[in-house]
Amino acid sequence: MPKKQNCFAYKKNGCKALRVKECEGCICPFFKTKGEYKRGKKEVKKRINSYDEPERSYLIDAYYGGKLKV
Known part of the structure; x- marks a missing residue:
């Protein structure tokens, strides 16, 4: 199962693609390596x-x- 750190949009301070409080990891519909x-x-x-x-x-x-x- 991919981790949120493997997502193209994941940065230390959160998601750069969406405005969310917490990353949903691989269940996010925007998740891509x-x-x-x-x-x-x-x-x-x-x-x-x-x-x-x-x-x-x-x-x-x-x-x-x-x-x-x-």
Whole structure:
């Protein structure tokens, strides 16, 4: 069973993804290992790059505040 310390969002002072008082560990619906998180980011970038320039720019602006590097 994965521990909360294995979650990509777990930091010493709590969860950086959610505003919760205490980490729920592996039962949290947002729980991902650091490896799963990195693979997910690669998949997102690949998917966004598959769109034409106007659509790609729209997605990056709308969902990443224009800050996603693809």
